[in-house]
Amino acid sequence: MSTAVHGHTHGHDDHAHHPTGLRRFLTTTNHKDIGTMYLWFAFAMFLTGGVMALIIRAELFQPGLQITHPDFFNQMISLHGLIMVFGAIMPAFVGFANWQIPMMIGAPDMAFPRLNNWSFWLLPPAASLLVVSLFVPGGAVAAGWTLYPPLTVQMGMGMDLAIFALHILGMSSILGSINIITTILNMRAPGMTLMKMPLFVWTWLITAYLLVAVMPVLAGAVTMVLTDRHFGTHFFNPAGGGDPVLFQHVFWFFGHPEVYIIAIPAFGVISQVIPAFSRKPLFGYTSMVYATASIAILSFLVWAHHMYTTGIPLEAQLYFMYATSLIAVPTGVKVFNWVATMWKGSLSFETPMLFAIGFLFLFTIGGFTGLVLAITPVDIQLHDTYYVVAHFHYVMVAGALFSAFAGIYFWLPKWIGRMYDEKLGKWHFWLSFITFNLAFFVQHFLGLAGMPRRIPDYALQFADFNMVSSIGAFGFGLSQLLFLYIIVKAIRSGEKAPARPWEGADTLEWTHLPTPAPYHSFETPPLVK
């Protein structure tokens, strides 16, 4: 690796090439500022969606209707889903991409800085539309985040606001993805071939292609709902020759890759964190790259496994069952590779590693229940039950969110130049880990025993586990306030971090940049051998 490249720029970092205060963030084209804004935005949305989750769990604490009206309950489940997926998890990983990709490939910034600013600033208006829709006549969309018609045709104007929000969010994702692809393909330091890129960069390259491919499909689906609602078309209205199931095909052609849009960058973070704390290179780098790419390609070919109960033909059910099971192979390879990376390493268990191991455990459980759900006859029993709710929260929360926590604790010292409080970080992990399982593990039992999802009230035999789940959910929600405290404390009064606080971390941002990282990452590209 080349020698330090950043001698002359130190004074350059703080001085005023850029405005300060609010205007700094409104007009910034800097990948770090934008990354920071993405992450804070995602956290704000995470808390918003989290409050909605707690309203849901409070209502489900006991049988009977206590605190919500069923229609408001349906608004909560719909907005919780939309906000968490589009407002919290996706922007969080774009935040990571912004911060890390230029630093990890040895570039000064993203390829299109002004576009970068625009992709971020599209998000707040879109999120506002979703939140404001709660207060319009008829309330927010109450048809679930999957927005199946004909129910969505019955909704009030909250539905239109949600459609426009999705259009804007989709635009933001597409612009961001174009930026990421261009940056990775054109701005790598000399010597950094594609197969030398850190795995996090690889996962984002693949994810960005997925986003460009499927966000327009979602936009198409919701636009058809919009014209069915207002302009007399009958895409989904059988009385006019339409087909409600068509929407599901189009939606899940977006929706299944979307699962991997969330999961693949999470894999990337884990693939950086585990080697660093094992003090040993990632096992099977090449097979990791191929496994990730296979997962991405397979994700386009399995969409109708969300639709086994719609009455698609037997032949289609068989095909989608086989294709879906196949995803277990590359996913298994990834898990085996991570475990092999830890094998005979020199392990230490700082907070990022704890979250990574937590991810490994729980994501694997989510993967296994995914295999159970891939098998058509079993899925027909479990479809639209709490088993599915448990499954995708193991993938989305214990998978994506835990990996985001791992990434934040891992890179925070490089970002802000200060360490977080290790002891509190570990508290955060253990509280999250225990309460998460309390909230979601019992939901497997509820689903198996026959409790449908998306119901505000339930039969008495489901009472015990729902109570446990609600207690777990409140514990999990409160634990995240500890996370906020840890971050604020680190920013305000954390210990000063060394350039390379993790001895096993060996990517460019640790080896070639001071801590905190300078405003323009690499003004002269490092030479990678």
Added chain:
Amino acid sequence: MKRNSGLTKRTIGSRLTAAFLAASAAPCLAAHARFNLQQPNSQLGQDIYDLHTLIMWVCVIIFVGVFGVMCYAIVKHRKSVGHQAAHFHENTTVEVVWTVIPFLILIGIAIPATKTLIHQRDTSGADITIKVTGYQWKWGYQYLTGEGEGISFFSMLATPREQISGSAPKGEHYLLEVDQPLVVPVGRKVRMVVTAADVLHAWWVPSLAAKQDAIPGFVRATWFKAEREGVYRGQCAELCGKEHGFMPIVVHVLSAEKYAQWVSEHKPKTDTAAVDVNKIWTLEELVARGEKVFAQNCVACHQANGMGIPGTFPALNGSAVVKGPKAKQLDTVLHGVVLDGKPTAMQSFAHLSDVELAAVVTYTRNAWNNKSGEAVTPADVKAARSKSGSAAAPAGSSTVASVLHAAR
């Protein structure tokens, strides 16, 4: 078993303790329905149950294997015990092995899964075919062929609103009880052809292993063959709006003799509605009957106090339609409300009988602050119907032949 909905602290505590104990004992109680699929009541259900058990064990074994290795590494290969990191990072043989073995395991799972699925999708050779239609928010059943042909009825939640709001203790079958259950004979193959009138629903009875989305404009089929007599309960499984959680399914499985008896009691008789029309109803009788109809069909949106949900469902108390000419109100209940060419949540209630419609309209015109003192008679409803040509035809008007043809 009656349970008071106002739980005391102590019962919450003891239930929690019980739940924690139960959850921690989960693996050894795996066969118990609390932690597993419901006890199946059909061969198909048993096949699915066994398939699920097989996959679970495969998953458990792999999980224990993989994380056994990881836990060993966590204990033995930690820096704090002085373990030095090795430097290997590749091994093609290992990579091939752990790609191929999962693939073979998947094939092992796919074979029984394929067999079960082919069995599950074979709806041929049914003894009885019943059409089920999902409505917001009730089920309509129509016996199309086989013993019982011609019977049709609606089935809706029988749990009183007071139990849901908590002002009355919850019964044993809270939310899983209906006014009129589906009745089928034991040991006979019953084909359910499933459709919907408004939005998506899904007809699901877990212990019979039958779940099928109900799709407006399309007819899909599923089937079951119950092995034991008894009462089996399920719910709508596809979000269908506000009352999605409140449209259960109850199936009574009877012996052949009892089923024959049920059929003879429920075969369509001479037009009972016509007898009713000739009866002279007093205002009080209509209001009393109408209150019941209102409680079954209207209260979910318009609310018991007639005030609706502001901004979502309009109030009937003081409503211009309810206080206006009866022709307009009859038109509303018979045809629903269409705004800007779009159907609204106010659907058509033409499937109710003349007496029921007359009663409920009369009730709304005399309840709360609406004191018209005016009775709308079944004859009025009949006249309104004949003017617009909307017959009382439960569970859709498509012919048996076309339904059977369309169902796959």
